[in-house]
Amino acid sequence: KPCPIMGALKEVGLTPQEFLDIKQKFARETRLGEGPATCFGSLVWCCKTSKPCPLRDMTLHQIGMSEEEYMDLKQELSEVILSAGTPPTSNEAVFALSQTFEISEAEAEKVLADCNNDLRMAVKLLKLKQLEEK
Known part of the structure; x- marks a missing residue:
């Protein structure tokens, strides 16, 4: 783990x-x-x-x-x-989200923008989305 x-x-x-x-x-x-x-x-x-x-x-x-x-x-x-800390740039965050949640970079960029570039909020939102899909 x-x-x-x-x-x-x-x-x-x-x-x-x-x-x-x-x-x-x-x-x-x-x-x-x-x-x-x-x-x-x-x-x-x-x-x-x-x-x-x-x-x-x-x-x-x-x-x-x-x-x-x-x-x-x-x-x-x-x-x-x-x-x-030094938060990741938007591009790094988009890439990390797309890799972590297996979504397109365009979708990751949209989620991040919807969350006002708050990476933590974007991660929480995508985790919830994954749970709903199960």
Whole structure:
């Protein structure tokens, strides 16, 4: 099964190394760097609080960080990651959509235009279309 993070990184125009560097820098500069008892050694790698995790929750309790502060920092991290990327050009996006969803480039271009060049929205729309056809 392909890693969903790899697809998301490609979508925002980041390499895996750039993603890693951003997260490590954010961990050094914020409290998300705390939590050596978590699975990967710091809170920066942990999931959102909507997913149960006793190690994360225990760490938050031990360091006196509220779920609200944790999620605020995770939101800030996501904004840093998204702003660091270079979104693909329209031509790259059209090609990627046509290859991924096995549609013509003309159809991919139309869907992308209908979504105001928002690649994420175009992907969601095409996924829904695929589900409807099944």
